[in-house]
Amino acid sequence: MKCRVCRGPAIIDVRRHNANFCAEHFLRLCRDQVAKAIRQFDMLAADDRVLVAVSGGKDSLAVWDLLTELGYAADGFYLGLGIGDYSQDSEGYARRYADGRGLRLHTVDLPETHGFDIPGGARAARRAPCSACGLSKRHLFDDAARRGGYDALATGHNLDDEAAVLMGNTLRWQTEYLGRQLPVLAARDGFPRKVKPLVRLSERETAAYCLLRGIDYIVEECPMAAGNKHLAYKAALNDIEVESPGAKHDFYFGFLDRASARFRAEVERDRDGLAPCERCGSPTDAGVCAFCRLAARAAGPEPVRLSDRRVR
Numbered sequence: 001m002k003c004r005v006c007r008g009p010a011i012i013d014v015r016r017h018n019a020n021f022c023a024e025h026f027l028r029l030c031r032d033q034v035a036k037a038i039r040q041f042d043m044l045a046a047d048d049r050v051l052v053a054v055s056g057g058k059d060s061l062a063v064w065d066l067l068t069e070l071g072y073a074a075d076g077f078y079l080g081l082g083i084g085d086y087s088q089d090s091e092g093y094a095r096r097y098a099d100g101r102g103l104r105l106h107t108v109d110l111p112e113t114h115g116f117d118i119p120g121g122a123r124a125a126r127r128a129p130c131s132a133c134g135l136s137k138r139h140l141f142d143d144a145a146r147r148g149g150y151d152a153l154a155t156g157h158n159l160d161d162e163a164a165v166l167m168g169n170t171l172r173w174q175t176e177y178l179g180r181q182l183p184v185l186a187a188r189d190g191f192p193r194k195v196k197p198l199v200r201l202s203e204r205e206t207a208a209y210c211l212l213r214g215i216d217y218i219v220e221e222c223p224m225a226a227g228n229k230h231l232a233y234k235a236a237l238n239d240i241e242v243e244s245p246g247a248k249h250d251f252y253f254g255f256l257d258r259a260s261a262r263f264r265a266e267v268e269r270d271r272d273g274l275a276p277c278e279r280c281g282s283p284t285d286a287g288v289c290a291f292c293r294l295a296a297r298a299a300g301p302e303p304v305r306l307s308d309r310r311v312r
């Protein structure tokens with residue numbers, strides 16, 4: 001197995017590109033693919049300040065590393081979700097990466113700052129944990145980027161993630177979600193620009209990237225992920241990819257090229273009528289935003305005043 005670029009011994013095959021690479025040229029391929037995604041979708045300007053949502057896993061640490069390597073001013077943001085040892089361990093990986101490279105990591109702890117953790121919040125609101133988690137992450141990432149004056153919020157979603165989400169959205173024809181499933185969402189109405197610079201790299205490639213760069217990351221899956229459909233879609237796509245290398249890439253990029261615009265109108269219609277949340281000031285169309293409603297439910301029932309007695 002020889003490297004496509006230098007003909008030296010290769011350490012990885014990338015069947016999607018029908019090529020093998022040595023360590024040096026594989027790392028270059030990763031940087032080139034990220035730079036290409038940034039250019040292709042006009043994600044970032046050279047002097048943008050970027051906030052990277054960091055979980056301690058391979059993808060978010062890889063995207064932080066790659067953006068820094070490409071010369072972007074990128075700080076990290078870690079959100080403690082209160083998911084037992086998993087949260088503590090994952091924060092440790094994020095912290096060690098940042099400290100080892102002299103990078104700035106902001107942290108917010110959900111239980112400390114907002115009084116609930118994901119398992120408890122999900123129970124109280126009768127939502128699936130990943131639904132309460134996704135809502136909290138979206139809200140608090142946006143909030144951190146806005147407060148810090150960052151130009152863009154970057155996440156570590158890779159090609160496998162995006163293809164799996166696309167599969168889920170397509171299976172149920174969730175047209176509103178399809179309209180929003182883009183590698184870059186422009187800033188609007190108080191929401192920061194959101195970018196996914198890893199969309200041209202697969203999960204296997206980000207893992208190899210971390211290994212070669214000496215980036216230590218949390219390998220365990222979140223314990224709440226069990227039974228998550230996203231993982232089932234990923235596994236199904238992996239089976240297809242074995243038979244048909246490049247299928248994930250064609251599925252996702254074919255959608256962006258040929259289908260995504262058809263679903264945009266639905267998203268545009270949704271944009272009207274955002275106003276600041278009555279409790280936290282974040283843009284919302286509901287008076288009190290979904291995150292503040294979740295936090296209120298997690299805190300327990302609101303006291304009801306009956307004459308001079310407060311009853312719960």
Ligand code: Q46
Binds near residue numbers: 131133224
């Ligand atoms: S962290 Fe949160 Fe994931 Fe855990 S609770 Fe679900 S969404 S699985 S990326």
Ligand code: ZN
Binds near residue numbers: 003023
């Ligand atoms: Zn080489």
Ligand code: ZN
Binds near residue numbers: 290
């Ligand atoms: Zn709010």
